[in-house]
Amino acid sequence: MTLSAQRAPYAEAPDQSRGRLVPETVSRTRNAFARDRDRIIHCTAFRRLKEKTQVFVAHEGDHYRTRLTHSLEVAQIARSIAHALKLDQDLAETVALAHDLGHPPFGHAGEDELQLCMAAHGGFDHNVQTFRVVTKLEERYPAFDGLNLSWETIEGVVKHNGPVTDQLDKPSWRAIADYGAEWDLRLDSFASLEAQAAAIADDIAYNNHDVDDGVQAGLFRLDDLNDVPLIGPILHGTRKDWPDLDNRMIRLEAVRRMIGAMIDDVLAETERRIAEDRIGTAEDVRTAGRTLVQFSGPMMEDLGRLRAFLYERMYRHYRVNRTRSQARRILSEMFALFMREPDVLPPEWSGKARSEDPDRRARAVCDYIAGMTDRYAIEEHRKLFSLDLQLDL
Template sequence: MTNSPSAPFQPGERAPYAETPARSRGRLTPEPASRTRSAFARDRDRIIHATAFRRLKGKTQVFVAHEGDHYRTRLTHSLEVAQIARSIAHAMGLDQDLAETVALAHDLGHPPFGHAGEDELQVQMQDWGGFDHNVQTFRVVTKLEERYPAFDGLNLSWETVEGVVKHNGPVSHKLDEPSWQAIADYTRAGEGWDLRLDSFASLEAQAAAIADDIAYNNHDVDDGVQAGLFSLSDLGDVPLIGPELHGARRDWPDADDRMIRIEAVRRMIGVMVEDVLTESERRIAEDGVRSVEDVRRAKRTLVQFSDPMMADLGMLRAFLFERMYRHYRVNRSRSQARRILGEMFQLFMAEPEVLPPEWSVKAMTEDSRKRARAVCDYIAGMTDQYAIEEHRKLFSLDPSLDL
């Protein structure tokens, strides 16, 4: 029996609108195909071996690295996103390797100290082209990673680079923004590919994007409780997590709070994934999507939450914003983080000779825009702990410090 494009697919069955490695548009620098891996699996492995990926273990989401080793880092978050993205791709008959690859790559451009770090780099770079973590991810995979003698970056497949840039939707409207100049130059000046920036990315990339939303909403609930910013009882009336907490307590009345929290978060992930699958199948059928080209020409995101789920998520995020993201303890960490990065940026701009040799070579130029970009790239690549130690070495008068 043949499934219609909107029907659920059996394990191993590929949907007609799934990306296929054999039909990939290839790599910017041609390379022989791998005997052991598909093009997208090869991309995944290059990302895992990248320096920027390893550094994610020391970059945080909300809490600074020194605050505890149980909270999510960018690395553990990326792994959770990849697992959810693969599960969604598997259920929808998509290419699981491509979904996983985009998920693993999506945070490579994040600076230290989470969103506080990005906010500070945006301020410091406002006169020299701006900063955007998605564009920085693009620069990491196409330029900044230096692992191969034949090319800059990782020379990833067209579909992976497209997913990195467009996983949240078309971006052509952003090309006039200073922070997106790198992508505008890449696509307009013939430096790289035409990434069709006015179209949607593959369903695999969309699966990675929605998996990101699922992962961070769930682990922020988990981390917030562990940090003592709010309690399970505070969550009882909050949409999504509240019903799952009540259900977990009903099913496991003798379990302790830790186990109830873990069980409720696990269930909430399942509820959100099921909602995505149902809504995505509905949209694909309603829009008559039958090919990868139909996906790119679509008028809306196809892998998405339902409207009721979006409403519940809005209330959950409002709770997290009030009780977690703007908690005074988090605000103090954000304040410290921004001062650390801001002070280092200004020092490196004024005295590029104090940068490590491989970076001072790039920054020792009269072109202030190029100098600022080199300084920004250096800071953006730091882990939280490295940034703290580097700042201490630069600004402390303690003679015992190893400079």
């Protein structure tokens, strides 16, 4: 059976890609989307994800997910969904691997603080920062800035959650608006099914690993989840099937089952929507008027209650709040210092930050901080604000 016979008619095809902003010779060993994937894996921003976190700080434990392990989990789930729907697995995986490249250190706390620091200088948005990483900030190739990814991959990075025209008036989205004027990303349309698969895979991954990490961190117990929709019935079923299993294995098996239940729900709902909307081509996907890769209504309700539980018992736990508070102070103090004294920045950044234009200076400082890992931010703050008589050579 040929590859084209295995691919659904509404899937993206790498040999029909709209190309790259800077034309390149076609690779002899990889299709366009696989080449994009490899460029993401080899880029500096991807390596830094190993010590960037979402809820916990990277040094708090070896078993908690980092942005890197999260991205790999998202990529695996996205590829599985793409396979089941007969979509292009390389493109789904590529968008999934790229989706967190713009996140700053310290997860949501870091993003909140950079948004505050940049409020008067064009703002900060991690989705836009991801776009800037892959189109500008990565400096690895002599012929172009960024990674020169294919149109479909960049479209997926920008629009995986749907059309973004309602965002373009925000100063933080200026970079995407300007880029769209140069190379039309069809910002008013939906992205490919592959990009939508990556977006839903992100939801599946973080809901499950937050349950797993929250229990491991002692923020709540498995028994606290007994009455929470989705996970509660799964825990009950797991205990019924394995009455002698210890809590660690119960947790792992329940999370595995929940991932499977969420994927099965997505596949059923997506197939229903594709049939209902009579989707026959990739163009039909972009003009469908709604997201097609989606959870069912009942699953959305259950996830809403699970997220409410996690918000109350995990994201706002006093231990997490203390870490968030420390993280925000670290970034705030470094941002203010770098704005006042750009000469304390590394040479490759200090030149950019010496600009007389305060917005350009702030953006350079923000880019430097956003690229930091948790550990590097903590260490950099220590060097800058703790008296140390030893020179850092």
